[in-house]
Amino acid sequence: MSPSKMPQSPIDINRVFHALGDPTRRAIIERLRDHPQSVSGLAAPLRITLTAVTQHLKVLEDAGLVHSEKTGRVRTCRLDPAGFNALDQWVRDCRSTWERRLDRLGAILGEPDA
Amino acid sequence: MSPSKMPQSPIDINRVFHALGDPTRRAIIERLRDHPQSVSGLAAPLRITLTAVTQHLKVLEDAGLVHSEKTGRVRTCRLDPAGFNALDQWVRDCRSTWERRLDRLGAILGEPDA
DNA sequence: GTGATTGTCAAGTGTAAACTTCAGTATTTT
DNA sequence: AAAATACTGAAGTTTACACTTGACAATCAC
Numbered sequence A, B: 001m002s003p004s005k006m007p008q009s010p011i012d013i014n015r016v017f018h019a020l021g022d023p024t025r026r027a028i029i030e031r032l033r034d035h036p037q038s039v040s041g042l043a044a045p046l047r048i049t050l051t052a053v054t055q056h057l058k059v060l061e062d063a064g065l066v067h068s069e070k071t072g073r074v075r076t077c078r079l080d081p082a083g084f085n086a087l088d089q090w091v092r093d094c095r096s097t098w099e100r101r102l103d104r105l106g107a108i109l110g111e112p113d114a
Numbered sequence C: 001g002t003g004a005t006t007g008t009c010a011a012g013t014g015t016a017a018a019c020t021t022c023a024g025t026a027t028t029t030t
Numbered sequence D: 001a002a003a004a005t006a007c008t009g010a011a012g013t014t015t016a017c018a019c020t021t022g023a024c025a026a027t028c029a030c
Helices: A014-020 A023-034 A041-042 A050-062 A081-110 B012-018 B023-035 B041-044 B051-061 B081-110
Strands: A066-071 A073-078 B064-069 B074-079
Touching: A014 A023, A014 A050, A014 A081, A014 B012, A023 A041, A023 A050, A023 A066, A023 A073, A023 B064, A023 B081, A041 A050, A041 A073, A050 A066, A050 B041, A081 B081, B012 B023, B012 B051, B012 B081, B023 B041, B023 B051, B023 B064, B023 B074, B041 B051, B051 B064
Parallel strands: none
Antiparallel strands: A066 A073, B064 B074
8 A cells, every 4th residue: 555545544434424414514515516616616605704614624624525625826625525435335334234124024024934 | 195194294404414413323323223222222331311312312313313102111212214315315416416527527538529 | 016816824702512410200010 | 009210301511613803825916
């Protein structure tokens, strides 16, 4: 594993959920779904200061949900698949467990006298 | 649509994310993955009071992630698919948008002179 | 250069919410 | 009936965090 290939630490699902727990941050994410945005571009429709947006972006980046890079004086933000993959995995895990339970239930119902 | 078939209001994704934003509540959910539990059964491994667990359960139920019913003096809690379906849908929506973007990118790269 | 745009940092405020305590209500056990 | 079990409700505390202000840094436009 080349160290140069590990820019961000492995996703902490804790951070992901905390990040998504805030409505403003989800609003930011849904804006980023359309296309990458600058910080002020993201701030415009939200009724909060630029500073607040920057703080939200920090949380989203630490969660691996957003990636950004600064070119000149403008920071361009885009969605980062990493966090979403982790989230998807968590949901999948939850679902798989109880589908297994349903399968067992189905087996029992299917063979009532086994 | 029979009114008797609509026991809980439609899922509010806002509540779902808020509910999952707390580590203790996710711990509760992961315990419920194994099998249904009583309130005190859930409280045992957590280092908080029974009251706190009850409060967390209220949040989880309002989010449609947990369903419970009281029989005698014991309340039995189990996972509720409704909230998880809504969550899954949200993740899917997010992912689909940017995969469409990747498709467009792929199309452009595939036909550089179209 | 001057001035406008774009963002960052440090420090403070205010509120939501996670948790506690304590008192109370049903149920089950003996 | 008395005691234990399993919760529930009201009210207070304390911490976390969303947001602001104000000062500053860097880049672009003129």
